[in-house]
Amino acid sequence: MVTRGFSSGRKPPTETDTRIPPGQYLEQGFPVLSAGPTPRVRTEDWSFTLKHGPRPIKKWNWAEFNQLPLTKMTRDIHCVTAWTKFDTAWQGVLVDDILADAGIEAPTGFLLAHGYDGYTTNVPAKDLTTGKAMVALLYEGKPITADHGGPARLLVPHLYFWKSAKWLNGLQFTERDEPGFWELRGYHIYGDPWREQRYSGDP
Amino acid sequence: MSEASAPLSPWQTARITRIEKRTPRVTSFFFALSRPFAYRAGQHVDVRLTAPDGYQARRSYSIASAPESGAAIELAIEKLDDGEVSPFFHEVAAVGDEIELRGPLGGHFVWSDSDGGPLLLVGGGSGVVPLMAMVRHRTLRKSAVPVALMFSVRVWDEVIFRDELISLDDRRDGFDLVLTLTREAAQRPSDYSRRIDTAMVMQAQARLPQPPALAFVCGANAFVSAAAQALIDAGISADIIRTERYGV
Numbered sequence: 303m304v305t306r307g308f309s310s311g312r313k314p315p316t317e318t319d320t321r322i323p324p325g326q327y328l329e330q331g332f333p334v335l336s337a338g339p340t341p342r343v344r345t346e347d348w349s350f351t352l353k354h355g356p357r358p359i360k361k362w363n364w365a366e367f368n369q370l371p372l373t374k375m376t377r378d379i380h381c382v383t384a385w386t387k388f389d390t391a392w393q394g395v396l397v398d399d400i401l402a403d404a405g406i407e408a409p410t411g412f413l414l415a416h417g418y419d420g421y422t423t424n425v426p427a428k429d430l431t432t433g434k435a436m437v438a439l440l441y442e443g444k445p446i447t448a449d450h451g452g453p454a455r456l457l458v459p460h461l462y463f464w465k466s467a468k469w470l471n472g473l474q475f476t477e478r479d480e481p482g483f484w485e486l487r488g489y490h491i492y493g494d495p496w497r498e499q500r501y502s503g504d505p
Numbered sequence: 506m507s508e509a510s511a512p513l514s515p516w517q518t519a520r521i522t523r524i525e526k527r528t529p530r531v532t533s534f535f536f537a538l539s540r541p542f543a544y545r546a547g548q549h550v551d552v553r554l555t556a557p558d559g560y561q562a563r564r565s566y567s568i569a570s571a572p573e574s575g576a577a578i579e580l581a582i583e584k585l586d587d588g589e590v591s592p593f594f595h596e597v598a599a600v601g602d603e604i605e606l607r608g609p610l611g612g613h614f615v616w617s618d619s620d621g622g623p624l625l626l627v628g629g630g631s632g633v634v635p636l637m638a639m640v641r642h643r644t645l646r647k648s649a650v651p652v653a654l655m656f657s658v659r660v661w662d663e664v665i666f667r668d669e670l671i672s673l674d675d676r677r678d679g680f681d682l683v684l685t686l687t688r689e690a691a692q693r694p695s696d697y698s699r700r701i702d703t704a705m706v707m708q709a710q711a712r713l714p715q716p717p718a719l720a721f722v723c724g725a726n727a728f729v730s731a732a733a734q735a736l737i738d739a740g741i742s743a744d745i746i747r748t749e750r751y752g753v
């Protein structure tokens with residue numbers, strides 16, 4: 303339906319257009335969204351636990367985690383509140399390298415990411431492995447600020463950004479695809495921006 | 506509350522039935538829905554505008570009206586001069602226009618009378634909109650839940666819903682309004698003229714019969730960060746604080 307009197311003044315040029323998923327617009331800044339106050343986690347107190355169901359497989363402190371291989375990832379990110387930001391530059395530890403350090407291969411098809419604020423979000427294992435996702439430690443070469451999820455956040459750039467859990471403290475393999483925080487509150491179970499899977503019930 | 510089986514919220518057309526200027530920069534738009542939906546105070550809708558060449562712009566707007574106030578929903582939109590969608594509403598949209606929207610959306614920043622209280626609501630500028638839905642819901646439900654609303658704006662003329670809020674405050678029925686003007690002197694004896702800080706939160710809290718069971722903070726990102734920190738420094742547990750950030 304065409305809206306009376308609305309024109310496409312902000313329509314992006316075609317070369318960038320193909321990088322913007324449907325219903326998104328290009329943002330230069332870096333808006334912050336979260337369900338509650340910003341937790342301040344000191345790196346001295348930080349740890350990261352890999353679990354299979356209730357059972358811990360391996361736990362790293364900040365120093366140990368920083369020994370793992372660092373990978374650079376520069377990607378476009380897409381927030382469900384409709385902004386897209388191009389070329390965000392992160393460095394962190396690929397989920398593949400975390401699994402390798404723990405000496406395992408994905409034991410189930412699904413994971414839940416856990417944050418210090420109690421936040422959870424579910425992602426299929428195949429979307430976190432084979433170089434697709436990392437636990438990011440640096441944004442544009444600097445430690446990630448608390449507002450943006452530091453000390454460490456998940457980065458799953460090919461899904462809507464609520465999947466990239468902030469203030470990450472663990473990944474847990476689950477037997478089934480278990481909805482996380484926003485997924486229980488009306489957001490899509492998978493969240494592919496190119497298929498506009500924003501809310502539960504979207505195809 | 507599980508919303509795994511949440512009802513679908515397809516796009517629908519809604520007709521603007523009334524436009525009411527609230528402040529120099531905020532105007533309310535009332536929409537008659539073609540497919541009326543039930544919603545909870547605090548939820549929002551997504552609005553999308555489509556240009557003749559197919560280009561679309563989409564933004565989220567909180568619902569200002571209470572769930573029990575009838576079929577029309579009220580959106581209160583602040584004009585950002587260099588924005589895309591908000592100037593369209595202020596400069597182009599007219600009564601009778603059809604706009605596409607979907608909702609209700611959001612299942613976290615919501616409150617119903619049955620969730621209990623006391624409630625501490627903290628809004629900056631247009632961040633008061635979902636809190637207004639909660640206040641109106643409380644009033645229409647004749648709820649006894651004690652509510653304190655701390656509302657920060659720059660000047661007196663920017664107090665959105667001012668007459669309505671002050672008359673609710675005057676009822677002394679458990680709703681308390683705390684205004685703070687950041688660029689002007691306070692106009693009422695109980696109000697402030699500075700940014701929300703820990704001392705102000707402690708005093709607002711003290712107006713409630715018991716400490717809040719839930720706190721809702723909404724506004725621009727910088728406001729939400731600062732206000733949520735003031736709540737935490739005033740001794741309010743992070744677990745009971747819910748935030749909604751309007752972005753930049």
Ligand SMILES: Cc1cc2nc3c(=O)[nH]c(=O)nc-3n(C[C@H](O)[C@H](O)[C@H](O)COP(=O)(O)OP(=O)(O)OC[C@H]3O[C@@H](n4cnc5c(N)ncnc54)[C@H](O)[C@@H]3O)c2cc1C
Nearest residue numbers: 564565566567581582583585587588589590591631634751
């Ligand atoms: C859950 C939720 C609820 C909300 N509820 C409300 C509400 O009740 N009331 C309300 O008023 N708002 C609300 N908002 C904010 C609203 O969604 C919009 O962000 C707001 O109206 C601005 O949209 P816009 O298109 O006018 O501005 P945009 O075009 O998005 O621009 C916003 C600002 O960013 C800058 N900007 C961004 N991109 C460009 C560009 N390409 N060129 C130039 N400048 C740019 C501009 O300086 C502008 O001031 C809500 C947001 C969320 C997430």
